Amino acid sequence: MNIFQRVIVEPLESLYEKILHFLPNFLTSLLLVGIGVILGAVLKAVVFRVLKALNVDKHFERFGMEKMLGKGGIKEPLSVLLSKLVKWITVFIFTIIALRALDIPSIERLLEGFFLYFPNVIVAILILFFGYLLSNFMGRAALIAAVNAGSVLSGVIGRSVRVSVFILAVTMALEQLGIGRNTIIITFAILFGGVVLALAIAFGLGGRDIAKEYIEKKVKGEEKKDEISHL
Amino acid sequence: MAGIVVRREIQEKIGEIKEADILVGIPSYNNARTIGHVVKAVQAGFAKYFPDRKCVLVNSDGGSTDGTMDVVQNTAIDDYQAVLLHHRVEPVYKITTPYHGIPGKGSAFKTIFEISDALQVKACAVVDADLRSITPEWVELLIKPVLQGGADYVAPLYLRHKYDGTITNSIIYPLTRALYGKRVRQPIGGDFGFSGELARFYLTKEVWETDVARYGIDIWMTTTAVANNFRTCQAFLGAKIHDPKDPGADLSAMLYQVVGATFDLMETYDSVWKTVQGSEPVPTFGFQYVVGLEPIQVNLTRMIERFRLGVKELMDIWKVFLPPETTDLLHTFGLLPKARFNIPDEVWVELIHHFALAAHQKVINKEHLLKSLTPLYIGRTASFVVETSESDAPEVEKKIERLCRMFEEKKSFLAKNWENRGGLS
Numbered sequence: 001m002n003i004f005q006r007v008i009v010e011p012l013e014s015l016y017e018k019i020l021h022f023l024p025n026f027l028t029s030l031l032l033v034g035i036g037v038i039l040g041a042v043l044k045a046v047v048f049r050v051l052k053a054l055n056v057d058k059h060f061e062r063f064g065m066e067k068m069l070g071k072g073g074i075k076e077p078l079s080v081l082l083s084k085l086v087k088w089i090t091v092f093i094f095t096i097i098a099l100r101a102l103d104i105p106s107i108e109r110l111l112e113g114f115f116l117y118f119p120n121v122i123v124a125i126l127i128l129f130f131g132y133l134l135s136n137f138m139g140r141a142a143l144i145a146a147v148n149a150g151s152v153l154s155g156v157i158g159r160s161v162r163v164s165v166f167i168l169a170v171t172m173a174l175e176q177l178g179i180g181r182n183t184i185i186i187t188f189a190i191l192f193g194g195v196v197l198a199l200a201i202a203f204g205l206g207g208r209d210i211a212k213e214y215i216e217k218k219v220k221g222e223e224k225k226d227e228i229s230h231l
Numbered sequence: 232m233a234g235i236v237v238r239r240e241i242q243e244k245i246g247e248i249k250e251a252d253i254l255v256g257i258p259s260y261n262n263a264r265t266i267g268h269v270v271k272a273v274q275a276g277f278a279k280y281f282p283d284r285k286c287v288l289v290n291s292d293g294g295s296t297d298g299t300m301d302v303v304q305n306t307a308i309d310d311y312q313a314v315l316l317h318h319r320v321e322p323v324y325k326i327t328t329p330y331h332g333i334p335g336k337g338s339a340f341k342t343i344f345e346i347s348d349a350l351q352v353k354a355c356a357v358v359d360a361d362l363r364s365i366t367p368e369w370v371e372l373l374i375k376p377v378l379q380g381g382a383d384y385v386a387p388l389y390l391r392h393k394y395d396g397t398i399t400n401s402i403i404y405p406l407t408r409a410l411y412g413k414r415v416r417q418p419i420g421g422d423f424g425f426s427g428e429l430a431r432f433y434l435t436k437e438v439w440e441t442d443v444a445r446y447g448i449d450i451w452m453t454t455t456a457v458a459n460n461f462r463t464c465q466a467f468l469g470a471k472i473h474d475p476k477d478p479g480a481d482l483s484a485m486l487y488q489v490v491g492a493t494f495d496l497m498e499t500y501d502s503v504w505k506t507v508q509g510s511e512p513v514p515t516f517g518f519q520y521v522v523g524l525e526p527i528q529v530n531l532t533r534m535i536e537r538f539r540l541g542v543k544e545l546m547d548i549w550k551v552f553l554p555p556e557t558t559d560l561l562h563t564f565g566l567l568p569k570a571r572f573n574i575p576d577e578v579w580v581e582l583i584h585h586f587a588l589a590a591h592q593k594v595i596n597k598e599h600l601l602k603s604l605t606p607l608y609i610g611r612t613a614s615f616v617v618e619t620s621e622s623d624a625p626e627v628e629k630k631i632e633r634l635c636r637m638f639e640e641k642k643s644f645l646a647k648n649w650e651n652r653g654g655l656s
Contacts, residue, residue, distance in 0.1 A: 140548065140599055147544050148483040148605045150537055154544050230398045230485055231419060 022102075029098035036094020044087035051079035124173040131169020135162045160195075167191070241328055245349050248324050252284040253277070253374055254352040256343030258336050260293035262360035263302050265474050269362050270306040276370025277323050278308070289346050290327040290360075291339040299360070300327045335445035337438075340452075344430040354378045356385075356424040364472035365422075372466035372517050373424030380516070383461035385424030386415045386453060388515060389471040393619055393627040394527045397612045398489055400631050402583060403450065406493060409638035410504040411457045414512045415465060419449040419489060422468065429461055447492025454493075458500040467517030483605040491601050494590045505646045509639055521624065534613035535572055539565045541606020548603050552589035557581060564610065574607075574614040576637045582607055583638075584645045591649065 051057075060078040099107050139162025146154030171188045174180065255273045259266055270288065277286040290303040304327055326346060332338040340357060347355045354377035358365060376382040399419055407418050433455065438444070443451045456463055497504065542565040550558055557578065564574055589600055619627050 137596070140596075143544060144483075144548075144599055144602045144605075147537075147541050148481075148602060150533070150540065152540065154540065158544070229395050230482060231396060231489065 025102050029101045032094050032098040032101060033091075036091045036098070039094070040087035040090035043090050044083045047086045048079055048083035051082060056082075120176050120178065124176045127169055127173040127176060131166055131172070135165035135169065138162065138165050164192075238328070241326065241346070244324075244326050245346070248285070248287060248350060250285070251287045251324070251350040252353050253281055253286045253378070254289060254343070254347045254350065254355045255286070255370060255374075256289045256291060256340070256347075256355065256357045257303070257360050258291050258293070258330075258339030258343070258357065259295060259299050259303075259360035261295045261297045261299060262474075263295065263297040263299045265363065266290070266299055266360045267302050267306045269358060269360055269365055270303055271308055272362075272365045272367055273358070273370055274306075274308050274323050276367035279367050280371040281374070285324075287324045287326065287346075287350060287352070289343050290325070291330045291342040292327065293334055293339060294329055300329075303327045332439060333444040335448075337444035337446070337448035337451070340448050341434070341439050341444065344434050347427055347430045348434060352427045352430070354424065354426060355430055356422070358422045359473060361474035362422070362471070363474065364470050366469075369422065369468050372468055373422065376464050376466060376514075376516050377424050377426045380464070380514075381462060382424075382464045382514075383426045383429045384453070384456035384463045385516075386463065386465040386513075387417050387420035387422045387471075388465045388467045388517070389417060389420065390469055390520075390522060391471065392525070392527050393622065393624060394529060394612075394616060397615065398486065398608070401579070401608070401611055401615065401634070402490060403493060404631070405580075405635040405638040406583060406587075407450070407454060407457075408510050408635050409642045410497065410507065411454065411500070412507040412510045413457045413463055414510050414635075415453055415457065415463060417465070418453040420471075421449055422471075423449075423452060424466065425452070425456070426461075429456060432459070432461075442488075442492065442495070446488040447495070450489065450492050451496065454496045454500065458496075458503045464514040464516060467515060467519045469520070470522060482609075483602040486605055486608060487598055487601040490586075490604065491590075491597065494587055494601075497587060498591065501649060505649070508642075510635070529616050531569060531572075531613055531616055534609050534616070535569055538606050538610030538613060541603075541610070545603050545606065548595065548599070552592075552594045553582070553585050557585070561607075570617070572610075572613055572617050574611045576634045577641075579611050579634070580637045580641050581644075584641065587645060588648055 057077045057079050096111060099111060139158050142161040143154055143158025146157040151157065167188065171184055174184050255276075257266065257269055257273070270290075273288055277284075277288075288303075290300060292300050304325065328342065330339045330342040332341065343355070343357060354374045356370065356373035358369065358373075373385050373387075376385045396417075399417060403419055404416060408414050433452065436455065438451065542561050546558060546561070549561075553561075560578055564572070564578075567573065586600065586604055589595070590597055594600070615630075619630060622630070
């Protein structure tokens with residue numbers, strides 16, 4: 001009887017106790033997830049309406065972001081994307097709270113690690129987002145300036161500026177995430193230095209005649225200039 | 232915002248003069264080389280045409296370092312008989328002052344308006360400090376229509392070479408004429424006459440911290456006068472010859488400033504221009520004559536190359552707001568040989584209207600938008616050069632008139648699509 005009591009009944013009673021202790025936490029967690037889903041849906045609808053009212057999709061289009069997402073296979077407008085994002089962030093936050101409510105030490109340790117790293121991910125995403133906007137803006141400005149200066153390499157100049165700014169943003173984002181910190185900086189420096197050196201050599205060797213012609217024209221004033229007064 | 236008249240030395244000068252009939256303002260910045268001639272011409276104009284009026288000359292300077300203000304102070308007509316004038320009994324009052332505020336011609340003008348307001352002036356004029364062709368008659372022509380003809384605003388009318396003032400001829404004049412219905416031929420001429428009442432009206436506008444204070448003051452003054460129904464006329468001043476501008480001056484920056492200011496004014500006065508149909512001439516004063524003008528050298532090949540480069544590289548930007556049929560046409564024009572290169576009036580008007588709508592709807596960054604207009608403008612100028620290579624001045628004027636009528640005909644498209652943010656109809 002004693003053996004039966006110790007081997008079967010006591011563990012079962014202990015399990016029963018644990019279940020009794022765990023069940024309220026579990027139900028609380030389920031409730032929290034449920035609240036998260038409902039609140040997420042409500043916030044999604046609110047954010048969607050606000051973004052529509054602010055005409056965010058049009059502004060987004062102006063920065064060429066719609067095109068970028070389209071290339072990635074995303075066809076939905078920004079207002080839909082952002083409202084969905086708000087919904088899932090809400091659900092995610094409530095899920096995390098629900099997991100903590102379970103009161104399981106191993107899950108708590110995992111969450112702690114995650115929360116310490118999470119801000120870096122957010123900052124890296126923001127760096128990439130604004131880096132992309134800035135690279136498009138700078139690339140377009142460089143392209144227009146190069147075309148107006150009459151440079152036949154204007155397309156290359158515009159693309160180079162755009163890519164350089166975006167690479168810089170990617171480097172900063174990766175550094176923020178702590179991925180190969182030194183390696184990335186060295187790689188970027190080598191790449192950037194390499195591009196400058198390649199351009200210098202290309203101009204020095206390939207562009208000797210062009211440079212000569214240009215300097216000759218400048219010195220001798222051979223080029224026929226416009227005298228139009230535009231205003 | 233504290234105006235220039237709160238400064239003690241200006242107050243003292245105004246207290247000394249008390250009231251005046253006529254004021255001529257000269258905005259300047261490092262114009263020591265040329266401003267002496269302008270001051271002499273203005274003084275001679277006062278002596279010859281307004282000997283019995285109280286006249287004031289105001290130099291509003293942007294912080295010159297070459298002694299411009301000293302030249303103004305020290306310049307006087309020594310021998311009036313040498314220029315066949317009677318010596319004035321009353322001296323010409325001079326006020327030379329550095330202007331305050333954002334650096335630019337607009338801030339210089341604001342100072343002139345403030346002084347004219349403080350002196351209760353009846354008629355004012357402003358002339359550029361780098362003019363070489365100004366004569367005493369300019370003072371008469373800019374002031375008399377106001378003083379004796381009941382005008383509020385006198386725009387200049389110059390003799391210009393057919394390739395001179397191409398932004399004015401291909402964009403600013405036709406567009407403002409179609410928008411506001413008045414045929415002011417040189418809306419950004421730079422030398423204007425206006426009534427004291429209009430100067431006071433200008434001062435009531437809250438634009439002195441905006442781009443108007445930097446540049447765009449010329450088109451702002453003309454448009455404000457016309458759109459607010461001030462009586463407008465123009466005066467024939469002859470040829471305009473001024474110090475050569477910096478040859479490195481960036482054309483795209485120029486386009487951005489002038490066209491940008493014109494587009495901004497379309498926002499301010501949209502309720503006015505939408506109701507205007509057609510256009511009417513404004514009274515013109517002065518004896519019109521023809522003189523030979525120095526030929527202008529044009530590198531047509533390079534201009535067409537610039538247009539082609541723009542079509543090749545900037546098409547992705549233009550496609551955001553230009554309809555496909557227009558972009559197809561631009562490709563076609565790029566293939567034309569030099570002798571037959573042509574951008575027709577109709578297409579040019581459509582392009583300008585689409586750029587105006589894109590600026591209004593903020594489709595892309597405004598500076599990028601307007602600077603991307605440069606290759607198209609160069610292409611249109613090349614087309615104009617090809618078309619008018621054998622034309623004399625009256626023929627060229629006829630062609631500009633044809634372009635203006637096209638702007639007027641197609642204005643309904645602009646008005647219809649102004650509020651339509653969802654797409655063009």
